[in-house]
Amino acid sequence: MRAEDFERIALAAGREDVRLEFLHGRIGVKAAADGDHAEVIRWVTGQCLQQRPGLWLYAGRGLRVETGREGRARADGVLAPVSSFAGQGEWADADQVVMVVEVTSYDTDTDTDRRDRDEKPRAYAETDIPVYLLIDRDSCEVLVHSEPEDGQYVSLVRRPFGKTVALPDPVEISLDTEPFKAWVR
Numbered sequence: 065m066r067a068e069d070f071e072r073i074a075l076a077a078g079r080e081d082v083r084l085e086f087l088h089g090r091i092g093v094k095a096a097a098d099g100d101h102a103e104v105i106r107w108v109t110g111q112c113l114q115q116r117p118g119l120w121l122y123a124g125r126g127l128r129v130e131t132g133r134e135g136r137a138r139a140d141g142v143l144a145p146v147s148s149f150a151g152q153g154e155w156a157d158a159d160q161v162v163m164v165v166e167v168t169s170y171d172t173d174t175d176t177d178r179r180d181r182d183e184k185p186r187a188y189a190e191t192d193i194p195v196y197l198l199i200d201r202d203s204c205e206v207l208v209h210s211e212p213e214d215g216q217y218v219s220l221v222r223r224p225f226g227k228t229v230a231l232p233d234p235v236e237i238s239l240d241t242e243p244f245k246a247w248v249r
Contacts, residue, residue: 100247131215165198197239225245
């Protein structure tokens with residue numbers, strides 16, 4: 065399937081309770097976020113605003129990803145300079161993105177889980193996005209992928225919820241993860 069064909073299907077679906085993604089030639093369905101998921105994104109947004117006011121964490125931003133930019137990912141959060149996506153459509157270039165954030169969901173779709181843990185790190189690294197932050201509510205830890213090289217992140221830092229994690233350059237934010245403990249099942 066071509067990316068253009070996927071975009072037409074995604075537009076036709078148009079439901080607010082699910083979002084479609086297209087990674088490594090496959091369509092995936094991403095369920096709507098629960099309230100705790102939204103709180104995690106709210107907290108990360110606040111931390112970003114306090115420490116890096118020139119950057120904004122865009123929620124649910126669609127990005128063109130992968131080698132050749134043939135994939136389509138809708139990240140839970142995309143950290144980029146303010147106004148980076150002005151004039152762009154639903155699926156934006158990721159050239160100015162400094163970090164993507166994904167928060168694991170509690171849906172029963174194991175496909176979503178696999179995309180967050182396996183497919184998205186590869187797609188984001190292929191796109192040369194400097195940092196991929198996975199907030200894993202199953203294992204109660206954050207995973208910081210950085211240093212994209214040859215389509216993969218060569219650095220991975222894991223920290224349990226409750227610890228402060230230093231997000232590397234170019235993000236340069238100290239993320240307090242203590243509040244995440246309240247937003248897990």
